[in-house]
Amino acid sequence: MVPVVVIVGPTATGKTHVALEIAGACRGEIINSDALQVYRGFDIGTAKPSSLERAGIRHHLVDILDPQEPYSAGQFARLARQAIEDIRSRDHLPIIVGGSGLYLRALLQGISPLPEIDPAVRRQLREDLERQGLERLYKELQKVDHLTAINLHSTDSQRVLRALEVLRSTGKPLSSWIREKPFGAHEMVSCQIGLTLPRSILYDRIAARVGAMKEQGWLTEVEQILASGVRLSDPAFQALGYRQLGSHLRGEISLDEALGETIQATRRFAKRQMTWFRKEQDITWFDALELRASVDEIMAFLLRQGYRSGNV
């Protein structure tokens, strides 16, 4: 049994800070379970821990991809398992930190062992979507993978495309892949810590943080990214705010508009995260209003769970 600590919660609650504290106190190493902090160059807007903060503590799955490279829950799960073993071999404590519920579920509960999708298939499907429309693709799905289709909304472009790409790429419908035993879901025991804030305070904090990102030179960062040839359609540009700032740099919207939209999008994101984590059973929640006090509480809690410094 491999014990790991997991820190979850909506964005802007202080997960990074808490993780660093715990890592410092318990000889921990941090595994990032966030979908966008993996991209090099996307630093300020993804709230990546600074190099100073990362100095004494080993970080995994940060800055591992170029902005053009795709990333996925399955890939995360594989890489995170490797990282956990690596950390264990040094007798350190793995601390998984991030706000993506699906990624964590893939790691902790496993996910069906689907092969990688051929990028050409994915490209073709996008074309089909543009040329034929979603309705047509959904009808196709009803024919070839009825089981998946009935569980999907015909308007859910992302999942309709996913189901079709799996079938076209593997020759087997998604629904039968899902019947396969998930990999992972294994010899891991996790202590899951959730950070939470009252909604209105969380929203204030999001606005303040976006403001702070601007002060830290976010706009320059985006400028450099674009100058280096990264395109707005590349995967890393899914990170909140980058498209908005890019749009401002092209003169389409004002800076205030770009930041306002970013704050709004971040709120929506935080709300979705809360919806996801709320129903997860194994999370122990801590109020993140006073982070210092929260850290003390969390530390005491971990001790009671049998986690101690240098002995996990």
Place this chain on the structure above:
RNA sequence: AGGCCAGUAGCUCGAACUGGUAGAGCAUCGGUCUCCAAAACCGAGGGUUGGGGGUUCGAAUCCCUCCUGGCCUG
């Protein structure tokens, strides 16, 4: 001071001509989630139509009056 225009959901706006009992987007809230998830979706609540009075079977709509904002004239 006089004239004109406007006031409808938290915000931006619809509801024609010819009165028929107020809708949409965004926001907010709730939810879904097997690999692009910082994504992609689904649903819900919310209005004494600026106040008051009148006409009418019936008023956001017509009339009177008051309030507020804007523009024009002096």
